[in-house]
Amino acid sequence: MAQSTAQERNLRPSADATRExxxxxxxxxxxxxxxxxxxxxxxxxxxxxxxxxxxxxxxxKDELWxxxxxxxxxxxxxxxxxxxxxxxxxxxxxxxxLLIREFVHFSATHPQLHRIIxxxxxxxxxxxxxxxxxxxxxxxDAVTAxxxxxxxxxxxxxxPAPHLYYILTGAGPTMFVLAPECRRLAGIDPEAPEVVDAHxxxxxxxxxxxxxxxxx
Amino acid sequence: MAQSTAQERNLRPSADATRExxxxxxxxxxxxxxxxxxxxxxxxxxxxxxxxxxxxxxxxKDELWxxxxxxxxxxxxxxxxxxxxxxxxxxxxxxxxLLIREFVHFSATHPQLHRIIxxxxxxxxxxxxxxxxxxxxxxxDAVTAxxxxxxxxxxxxxxPAPHLYYILTGAGPTMFVLAPECRRLAGIDPEAPEVVDAHxxxxxxxxxxxxxxxxx
DNA sequence: GTCTATAATTAGATAGAC
DNA sequence: GTCTATCTAATTATAGAC
Numbered sequence: 437m438a439q440s441t442a443q444e445r446n447l448r449p450s451a452d453a454t455r456e457x458x459x460x461x462x463x464x465x466x467x468x469x470x471x472x473x474x475x476x477x478x479x480x481x482x483x484x485x486x487x488x489x490x491x492x493x494x495x496x497k498d499e500l501w502x503x504x505x506x507x508x509x510x511x512x513x514x515x516x517x518x519x520x521x522x523x524x525x526x527x528x529x530x531x532x533x534l535l536i537r538e539f540v541h542f543s544a545t546h547p548q549l550h551r552i553i554x555x556x557x558x559x560x561x562x563x564x565x566x567x568x569x570x571x572x573x574x575x576x577d578a579v580t581a582x583x584x585x586x587x588x589x590x591x592x593x594x595x596p597a598p599h600l601y602y603i604l605t606g607a608g609p610t611m612f613v614l615a616p617e618c619r620r621l622a623g624i625d626p627e628a629p630e631v632v633d634a635h636x637x638x639x640x641x642x643x644x645x646x647x648x649x650x651x652x
Numbered sequence: 653m654a655q656s657t658a659q660e661r662n663l664r665p666s667a668d669a670t671r672e673x674x675x676x677x678x679x680x681x682x683x684x685x686x687x688x689x690x691x692x693x694x695x696x697x698x699x700x701x702x703x704x705x706x707x708x709x710x711x712x713k714d715e716l717w718x719x720x721x722x723x724x725x726x727x728x729x730x731x732x733x734x735x736x737x738x739x740x741x742x743x744x745x746x747x748x749x750l751l752i753r754e755f756v757h758f759s760a761t762h763p764q765l766h767r768i769i770x771x772x773x774x775x776x777x778x779x780x781x782x783x784x785x786x787x788x789x790x791x792x793d794a795v796t797a798x799x800x801x802x803x804x805x806x807x808x809x810x811x812p813a814p815h816l817y818y819i820l821t822g823a824g825p826t827m828f829v830l831a832p833e834c835r836r837l838a839g840i841d842p843e844a845p846e847v848v849d850a851h852x853x854x855x856x857x858x859x860x861x862x863x864x865x866x867x868x
Numbered sequence: 869g870t871c872t873a874t875a876a877t878t879a880g881a882t883a884g885a886c
Numbered sequence: 887g888t889c890t891a892t893c894t895a896a897t898t899a900t901a902g903a904c
Binding site: 467564593595599611614617635639642643 | 683684686688689763767769770771774781792811814815818821822824825826830831832834837838840854857861
Binding site for chain 4: 488495
């Protein structure tokens with residue numbers, strides 16, 4: 437690991453870039469077509485490489501899936517952490533509103549996240565176990581802790597935190613998860629920035645807007 | 653079609669029952685494992701028949717999928733229609749609350765509905781086209797029409813109807829779509845009647861509870 | 869590190885007996 | 887109407903050249 441010599445730097449870039457292209461293609465296809473529905477040949481084709489190369493960089497299809505999902509959650513964590521960094525000392529209610537807005541924006545720009553969660557977490561399965569214990573539980577604990585404080589302070593209706601969690605993770609991303617349907621059904625493009633903003637406004641209004649005197 | 657003679661009645665029952673068992677097995681497996689992930693062999697096994705029998709009753713896997721989905725939407729439409737029947741002349745707000753409660757209950761007892769919608773409507777595909785035009789659009793039009801009246805009457809915050817639609821269809825079913833995850837993550841069983849009721853309460857509170865004076 | 873060729877498995881669908 | 891046997895195609899993974 438200490439070996440990042442100049443020689444290697446000259447050789448590695450294209451290999452690393454290939455790896456990244458494979459991961460990006462895998463994430464898109466796994467999220468759109470499900471684990472079984474996405475074929476390694478199609479992932480390879482989208483990445484512009486041959487199929488056996490996937491088995492060189494990632495031993496199995498399953499390992500490729502896990503690497504792609506790890507990258508996605510890294511991005512989510514980075515986005516939420518960055519959002520919180522600039523908010524030390526700010527009140528709970530404002531922080532929560534901004535975090536929800538950030539979450540809705542992330543869901544719009546990375547619909548793969550909830551596409552993959554809904555695919556894998558409908559069943560008890562090894563991939564579900566892995567997803568929950570490695571990535572989801574941490575976020576669940578953080579979100580429910582915040583909601584419990586907001587309920588105690590009267591900023592949010594008195595609803596048990598698990599329900600608020602599933603309401604938020606359902607209401608926030610669904611329009612973007614189903615973006616192709618939404619375009620056809622409603623004639624709206626959920627990728628348009630003003631639509632994303634309107635959706636964040638709507639979710640925030642419904643969660644926090646229950647008492648007129650609290651609106652700013 | 654006019655031929656439902658006694659002879660046929662004596663022969664048909666077991667065949668019809670087999671067909672129904674195949675459809676039920678197909679619905680469960682398609683919704684849990686996705687269209688590609690569900691194998692016809694596994695569907696046959698769950699229905700207690702051999703795999704080629706599926707091709708006898710339904711020409712192709714795709715036709716089996718469509719028949720299973722048709723049955724599911726028939727149940728949804730029946731549940732919502734039955735709920736509305738007894739409410740002629742009742743005010744919009746009360747009707748809407750009761751319909752949302754019915755929808756949440758249906759989502760809890762039939763999580764297959766939104767499992768299949770989220771699987772198929774992430775992509776532009778023939779199955780998505782079929783689903784939208786045959787089943788979803790009618791419900792979308794009805795739901796958005798109701799929301800528009802509720803917004804105009806001030807019963808619901810001023811949020812565009814398409815956003816309210818995706819918030820409702822996200823917030824309502826997600827806990828039940830992800831029931832296995834929810835059990836593991838929150839230690840809650842979303843199939844328990846009191847949990848279903850609590851979730852319906854929560855969704856209704858967030859959508860309609862924004863003005864204290866309107867609560868009954 | 870990336871390719872071509874191919875092995876091993878499994879999928880959906882068909883043929884034909886009963 | 888349901889079964890057994892089997893065909894064809896497609897899948898993931900491996901072997902080995904470059």
